[in-house]
Amino acid sequence: MELNLTRPIIIFDVESTGLNITKDRIIELSYIKVFPDGHEQEHTYRFNPGMPIPEQAIAVHHITDDDVRDCPTFQQMAPEIAALFEGCDIAGFNSNHFDIPILAQEMANANVKFDVKSCKFIDVQTIYHKKEKRDLAAACLFYCGVEMENHHAAVADTRTTLNVLKAQLDRYPDLENNVDFLSNYSSYSRNVDLAGRVVLNDEGKPTVNFGKYKGQVLDDVLERDWGYAGWVLNSDFSEDTKQVFREAKQRVDERRKMNAKLENLKDKFNGK
Secondary structure, eight states, X not given: OOOOOSSXXXXXXXXXXXXXXXXXXXXXXXXXXEOTTSOEEEEEEEOOOSSOOOHHHHHHHOOOHHHHTTSXXXXXXXXXXXXXXXXXXEEESSIIIIIHHHHHHHHHHTTOOOOOTTOOEEEHHHHHHHHTOOOHHHHIIIIISSOOOSTTOHHHHHHHHHHHHHHHHHHOTTSOSSHHHHHHXXXXXXXXXXXXXXXXXXXXXXXXXXXXGTTSBHHHHHHHXXXXXXXXXXXXXXXXXXXHHHHHHHHHHHHHHHHHHHHHHHHHHTTO
């Protein structure tokens, strides 16, 4: 079944120096851009990460320092990649938890605007885990009937992810062939930031999702513990998460100023 699209969707996969979103770097990005009329555009980028690639990472994706030595840096290519993603929805395999957050962090490191708030995210892994609960290679065999080749090569992972998504639509009649439904279905939580450090609670309020204040409304936390925002902003959190805290800090600050003005007006009215 072909995808039913109202605007382009990018299926992408990254390989990196490791799994730390704030410290590791993307060294390969492959994408397939599918347009509403069905035609596709695909490409693979490789980047010099400016740091040695750890042996543990090489063992997974087989990309060495020599392979990327003469490649451009991500910062050099960031404007082109941001333009590529603009106006598109986004899909991948485990992309909601890793590929999208690390891509957003790399864009922040490069000082390139990368606004994905209007994007719908489809995480094929989440659909798969809800239905079958295995990995991409098993998904390829289960849905497509073939053994996956070149596993952990970004270009192979990207093509396999697209093929699996199409096969999932064929296999499950309850999966609606539209991006809104698939995006909602492939999300386990209502993240405010990409990493899920802040989520919306049942009342739609941003709520801390980690550490000592887990489960508490973010603005209420900052009302009581103003320094908590400063700790987050000066710690090893992604730029996207820090921006959520900056916005909350600004909301609380504006509310404090408004309350102070009201108190002054009350005092004047009461003749103090």
